[in-house]
Amino acid sequence: MSKNQLGGQIGTDPNFTQTTHTGHSKAGAKHTDAQPKMKLTPEEQDIYDGKKGDLLQKAMKTVVAYGELFGSEKLVDLGGAPHMAVSWGSDGVEPLLKIYKQLSDGGLKTYAPFTADPKPMDPVNLPVTDQEQAAVDKIYNRMDELADLNKKLGMRNQNDWSCACYLPEMGNTPKRGDYLSWSESSAINYVNSAIGARTNRNSMGIDMLSNIIGKAPLFGLLTDEGRQAVWLIEVKTTKLPHPEMIGSAIGMKVMEDVSYIVGMDRFKSDIDAGYLKDMGAATASNGAVGLYHMDGVTPEAIDKGRDLLNKGYQTYVIDDAELDNIYKSYPDLWDDPHGTPQRVFLGCPHMTVDQMTYWGKRIVDALEKAGKTKVAIPTFMFGSIYIKDAFEKQNPDVAKKLKGYGVAIPVNCPMMWCSTPVEMNERVATNSNKTRVYSKARFFFDDALTELIVTGKLPAGVA
Amino acid sequence: MTQTTFKGRPAIPGSAEGSAEVSHIGFNTCATYVDVLISGSDSGVCQDHDNKDLYGHDLAGKIVCIPQTIGSSSAATLFMIIMEKNIQPKAMLFANHIDSLAACGILMGVNWLDKTIVTVDMLGDDFLDAVKTGDTVKVSEDGTIEIQAAS
Numbered sequence: 270m271s272k273n274q275l276g277g278q279i280g281t282d283p284n285f286t287q288t289t290h291t292g293h294s295k296a297g298a299k300h301t302d303a304q305p306k307m308k309l310t311p312e313e314q315d316i317y318d319g320k321k322g323d324l325l326q327k328a329m330k331t332v333v334a335y336g337e338l339f340g341s342e343k344l345v346d347l348g349g350a351p352h353m354a355v356s357w358g359s360d361g362v363e364p365l366l367k368i369y370k371q372l373s374d375g376g377l378k379t380y381a382p383f384t385a386d387p388k389p390m391d392p393v394n395l396p397v398t399d400q401e402q403a404a405v406d407k408i409y410n411r412m413d414e415l416a417d418l419n420k421k422l423g424m425r426n427q428n429d430w431s432c433a434c435y436l437p438e439m440g441n442t443p444k445r446g447d448y449l450s451w452s453e454s455s456a457i458n459y460v461n462s463a464i465g466a467r468t469n470r471n472s473m474g475i476d477m478l479s480n481i482i483g484k485a486p487l488f489g490l491l492t493d494e495g496r497q498a499v500w501l502i503e504v505k506t507t508k509l510p511h512p513e514m515i516g517s518a519i520g521m522k523v524m525e526d527v528s529y530i531v532g533m534d535r536f537k538s539d540i541d542a543g544y545l546k547d548m549g550a551a552t553a554s555n556g557a558v559g560l561y562h563m564d565g566v567t568p569e570a571i572d573k574g575r576d577l578l579n580k581g582y583q584t585y586v587i588d589d590a591e592l593d594n595i596y597k598s599y600p601d602l603w604d605d606p607h608g609t610p611q612r613v614f615l616g617c618p619h620m621t622v623d624q625m626t627y628w629g630k631r632i633v634d635a636l637e638k639a640g641k642t643k644v645a646i647p648t649f650m651f652g653s654i655y656i657k658d659a660f661e662k663q664n665p666d667v668a669k670k671l672k673g674y675g676v677a678i679p680v681n682c683p684m685m686w687c688s689t690p691v692e693m694n695e696r697v698a699t700n701s702n703k704t705r706v707y708s709k710a711r712f713f714f715d716d717a718l719t720e721l722i723v724t725g726k727l728p729a730g731v732a
Numbered sequence: 733m734t735q736t737t738f739k740g741r742p743a744i745p746g747s748a749e750g751s752a753e754v755s756h757i758g759f760n761t762c763a764t765y766v767d768v769l770i771s772g773s774d775s776g777v778c779q780d781h782d783n784k785d786l787y788g789h790d791l792a793g794k795i796v797c798i799p800q801t802i803g804s805s806s807a808a809t810l811f812m813i814i815m816e817k818n819i820q821p822k823a824m825l826f827a828n829h830i831d832s833l834a835a836c837g838i839l840m841g842v843n844w845l846d847k848t849i850v851t852v853d854m855l856g857d858d859f860l861d862a863v864k865t866g867d868t869v870k871v872s873e874d875g876t877i878e879i880q881a882a883s
Contacts, residue, residue, distance in 0.1 A: 364812035
């Protein structure tokens with residue numbers, strides 16, 4: 270099976286890496302190693318024993334058994350609010366929907382209102398042909414059912430579908446030290462690294478059960494020792510590295526291990542939430558990284574510095590040539606490798622307001638400089654409804670011009686859109702490594718994408 | 733006939749006996765069951781054409797021996813689907829530590845769908861060197877694996 274050829278496979282980590290996918294390597298583990306049993310509090314034991322009902326008992330037993338497989342000895346109380354990766358209702362997730370229904374019928378809810386990943390389609394802002402829509406409707410034939418179940422299980426409200434749920438405008442922002450049981454690899458990576466909250470990389474199913482009981486097994490990235498770095502990443506680039514490139518490089522090298530990155534504090538004033546979001550998403554899509562520390566930038570690195578590095582760490586040096594090699598290694602999976610791009614997708618994970626502002630002004634300026642009043646290729650900037658509203662309020666003139674020039678702001682997931690069977694053969698150009706990894710879309714840098722948006726063609730030497 | 737014994741951790745304890753299907757590369761759950769995911773197939777035949785060891789082999793009711801699972805996180809859901817359809821392997825034997833995708837999917841199937849896949853992990857690389865497709869493998873509750881060579 271080659272990458273990106275699963276015909277509509279949806280989910281995370283298509284890189285086929287041999288990791289535990291928990292963000293905490295278990296390489297070298299032996300069956301003779303101690304296999305601790307979970308020690309439950311009296312309240313937890315009552316749930317485990319069925320005194321609070323069959324459903325909670327099943328949820329507790331599943332979470333406890335899962336934790337014990339990874340060496341957990343106790344549960345911890347969850348803080349903040351949950352975030353769930355499941356955002357597509359299809360027959361493919363039938364067993365999950367069935368379990369959700371059991372939980373919902375039992376009147377159970379998550380410990381706090383939750384947010385969820387963006388839906389796969391946005392028929393208003395990213396419409397497709399009637400024929401395609403009919404096919405898409407068949408694939409995602411259970412969206413309403415999922416939305417209804419989510420509502421009953423505690424979803425915050427029906428606008429809360431975004432992978433960048435932690436942005437202030439979305440409001441699902443955990444505090445440093447909060448224990449979480451999140452799914453969605455990029456969000457996990459961001460809140461662990463940029464905020465200092467604590468969540469493992471959870472799979473579908475275990476996330477909901479943990480959030481129903483309000484507890485998660487303590488292991489991996491929830492623990493101090495699990496947050497120690499085993500890789501030192503020395504950044505020796507001549508300028509601020511492109512977040513997608515450096516993230517991609519780190520992900521490919523360390524797989525799921527925690528790294529401590531040095532050499533980035535030189536660029537601290539240019540490293541914002543959008544940078545950390547995109548870099549982290551690339552580490553989590555080209556690898557299975559759940560946490561990194563950046564010297565002088567991320568909170569735990571600011572407090573503890575190199576004490577976060579374990580003895581015997583490995584070192585990886587990233588320079589300009591290494592990043593150039595990473596970019597050159599990206600395959601061209603378009604059916605017609607030299608075909609003209611058909612769409613430009615900007616923002617995956619969902620954009621921040623600053624990123625939307627940057628791209629909005631960039632597109633407007635480039636079009637006006639070229640004397641154009643329309644984009645030459647359908648162009649889309651992806652963000653949550655809340656980000657879109659904030660962007661339009663803060664930049665009314667740019668937003669108005671963008672709309673007039675033909676730039677749309679969909680609220681769905683570009684990566685899922687690109688991997689939906691009826692759309693997967695479109696030639697999409699993107700600024701997102703994550704979208705590239707999970708689909709046939711090709712990654713391009715900002716200058717090439719801007720020229721494409723203005724002229725409809727990629728610059729010579731890039732196509 | 734020679735018999736070889738290995739010991740691992742009974743992740744999902746149980747007894748099982750059957751014919752081995754051995755992969756020396758990571759078991760890509762989504763690629764293996766891609767037809768189940770996309771077209772609702774009821775077949776347990778491996779569709780992962782990158783996996784030369786298992787491609788085209790019917791894994792339903794077999795003892796699947798692998799390093800660990802790899803690929804998309806929708807694998808957890810796929811384990812639930814194949815268990816619900818009763819096309820799952822009888823047992824899955826991991827040379828490495830079980831990964832979270834398989835752990836979650838199999839545990840969800842066991843606890844919520846009343847189905848099972850007997851699972852033993854941390855059997856070591858030597859296990860995959862010893863076991864061959866077609867061997868008879870007996871799995872015991874305590875994680876002991878007995879391999880009876882086919883010839």
